[in-house]
Amino acid sequence: MKYVIISEIKLKACIILLLIAIVACGQQKDSDSGPSLEKTIYDDHVHIMSTTLISEWKKIGINFSKSDAYYADVDTILALDKANKVNLIGMGYVFLNRDYYQGDDGYEMMKQENDYILSVFQKHPDMIVPYIAVDPLNSNASSEIDRCYSKNPKVGLKLHFNVSQVYLTEPEHASKVKTIFKKAAELNIPILLHFDNGHPKFGHPDVQILIDTILKDIEPVKLQIAHFGTSGGFNQKTKNVIDAYLEMKSKITSYHHIVFDISAVALDKDSEGVSKLSDEEFSELKDYVHKLGFKYITFGTDYPLYDTEGYIKVLKKKVGFTENQIEMIIANNFKNEN
Numbered sequence: 001m002k003y004v005i006i007s008e009i010k011l012k013a014c015i016i017l018l019l020i021a022i023v024a025c026g027q028q029k030d031s032d033s034g035p036s037l038e039k040t041i042y043d044d045h046v047h048i049m050s051t052t053l054i055s056e057w058k059k060i061g062i063n064f065s066k067s068d069a070y071y072a073d074v075d076t077i078l079a080l081d082k083a084n085k086v087n088l089i090g091m092g093y094v095f096l097n098r099d100y101y102q103g104d105d106g107y108e109m110m111k112q113e114n115d116y117i118l119s120v121f122q123k124h125p126d127m128i129v130p131y132i133a134v135d136p137l138n139s140n141a142s143s144e145i146d147r148c149y150s151k152n153p154k155v156g157l158k159l160h161f162n163v164s165q166v167y168l169t170e171p172e173h174a175s176k177v178k179t180i181f182k183k184a185a186e187l188n189i190p191i192l193l194h195f196d197n198g199h200p201k202f203g204h205p206d207v208q209i210l211i212d213t214i215l216k217d218i219e220p221v222k223l224q225i226a227h228f229g230t231s232g233g234f235n236q237k238t239k240n241v242i243d244a245y246l247e248m249k250s251k252i253t254s255y256h257h258i259v260f261d262i263s264a265v266a267l268d269k270d271s272e273g274v275s276k277l278s279d280e281e282f283s284e285l286k287d288y289v290h291k292l293g294f295k296y297i298t299f300g301t302d303y304p305l306y307d308t309e310g311y312i313k314v315l316k317k318k319v320g321f322t323e324n325q326i327e328m329i330i331a332n333n334f335k336n337e338n
């Protein structure tokens with residue numbers, strides 16, 4: 001499937017993954033290696049967007065290959081993803097980035113998108129953890145977290161350092177991010193962080209500031225780092241981030257709970273912008289899974305990129321996960337809840 005993007009829109013790596021998801025063709029079923037739904041299949045990285053966001057993006061030239069329900073309707077999403085528990089991830093921050101939304105009411109639109117995520121939760125409160133989204137550099141970010149928390153104290157928080165163009169190497173950015181982390185810690189809100197800001201030098205310095213500055217002297221935080229630290233796939237940059245993290249990990253206060261989700265990492269299909277892993281890369285990924293340790297890895301699909309059955313199959317066949325190891329990483333998803 002092809003999509004068309006009007007030329008003046010600068011595509012950033014962050015959004016590329018979403019587009020891959022949007023254009024993902026039919027997912028294949030393979031009943032012999034699919035999981036049994038008698039067990040809880042908990043997917044901690046599932047995207048949802050409102051029909052408002054979809055229509056805004058259609059206006060700027062992004063084609064969606066499936067019906068709106070595929071991306072916006074929670075019952076359709078749960079049925080297709082074949083999970084019985086999900087973290088539903090909002091992306092309201094896109095309304096605060098001029099590349100993705102040109103209106104002057106971006107802040108209101110972001111709030112509306114967060115309200116959509118919260119309303120969806122009401123349909124299946126036992127199956128859904130709603131993740132609202134803010135731009136940490138926006139001066140109203142803290143009050144938006146408070147507003148959503150007052151409506152539902154079970155929320156999670158999604159931050160996207162690429163869409164929001166956050167550079168921790170800028171002291172002002174680091175200070176704003178720290179304020180948001182403190183707020184999340186205070187309210188016991190788990191954070192899902194898309195850490196990679198797309199800068200070619202993103203890596204060691206960013207990990208160092210996260211550990212030495214952001215996570216220092218704050219209350220316990222539950223932090224899930226998306227896609228093993230970069231923007232999907234598994235490449236040198238991903239290895240650099242994990243190596244830097246493991247090198248400095250001992251400096252992190254032990255009460256913080258930090259995990260890496262494996263969503264969109266083990267790509268077995270070529271997609272626009274991010275290539276599938278070679279056999280050698282799959283084998284390196286396996287080494288890094290062991291380096292990180294199963295205890296620190298969680299299970300997510302980045303739906304609509306994959307569904308749970310399809311991605312479990314990839315993890316088993318291509319990365320060599322055993323059934324037991326799949327169960328272990330799914331179990332870790334529960335430890336990240338508030």
Ligand SMILES: [Zn+2]
Pocket residue numbers: 017045047302
């Ligand atoms: Zn994602």
